[in-house]
């Protein structure tokens with residue numbers, strides 16, 4: 001248990017285990033990798049294992065230290081998060097426990113305006129590093145999203161990174177480690193975290209009771225998460241997983257109302273969703289075509305595993321009428337749309353153009369099939 005609960009990060013966990021096993025746990029680590037793949041969770045589990053009364057890098061889950069770690073109240077684990085400049089300390093503490101209770105950090109919490117100030121580094125790290133541990137023997141400081149430190153904060157942390165007291169571990173996490181000053185990075189042992197497989201994401205989502213996700217929800221959310229359980233949770237909470245159903249309706253052409261309805265839909269996507277969500281919607285469309293491609297290329301009777309498994313019939317019938325050239329055209333179109341959104345083009349124009357193109361290609365495929373059958 002403990003560190004082994006972190007799924008899909010075997011390399012990171014084994015680096016930590018072997019360092020501990022040989023008595024060479026570094027005093028400063030940088031856990032780096034994409035958003036939502038378990039960096040903070042691994043940091044918390046490492047702290048818990050270090051504090052547990054059991055020998056070795058284990059946690060029993062029963063001893064007082066483990067109970068305190070579970071409740072995020074172990075006095076020798078110090079959590080530092082970016083916060084909006086104006087936040088009060090009490091509110092900050094509440095937000096930290098709230099995000100841990102939910103299992104994943106709230107996106108708002110890492111809002112782009114949030115920072116780790118020099119005052120925070122001074123009071124939460126520099127001063128506390130100098131004190132003896134309350135329960136001991138270890139003291140762990142977790143600086144989450146360390147790239148949000150102001151340059152003054154980063155400079156202040158440098159000295160601590162250079163000369164930390166014994167049995168003190170500082171763990172910096174970052175999904176944008178290139179934004180960290182080189183002086184900070186060079187003083188930390190780097191531990192890489194990678195995206196998970198879709199199956200692993202699903203397992204994380206259904207395995208964590210705090211998330212309350214059933215298999216169908218987890219499947220939908222993991223299809224769009226690009227290997228990040230955190231992103232999957234975010235997608236699910238933002239209603240993006242529900243978009244999957246909507247996308248399927250568009251793709252199988254089952255929406256009534258013709259062109260007018262497509263334009264309405266394009267406007268809905270353009271005005272109701274944020275730019276990140278719009279990108280994800282386009283990803284969902286690409287995944288639909290991926291499924292169609294997979295089916296058309298599988299010669300066997302058994303259909304390979306589909307992302308849109310609940311729409312197998314519709315996927316099959318599209319694979320039936322679409323030619324490779326149709327699919328290529330649509331995939332290119334969606335890909336271009338993705339880049340257009342990135343370049344801040346008008347989402348309304350982008351989505352209208354994509355949806356109309358899809359309707360045209362569908363219609364062409366159906367007509368072609370009709371005329372082929374007519375000739376026979």
Ligand SMILES: [Zn+2]
Pocket residue numbers: 051052053054059060061062063064065066
């Ligand atoms: Zn324990």
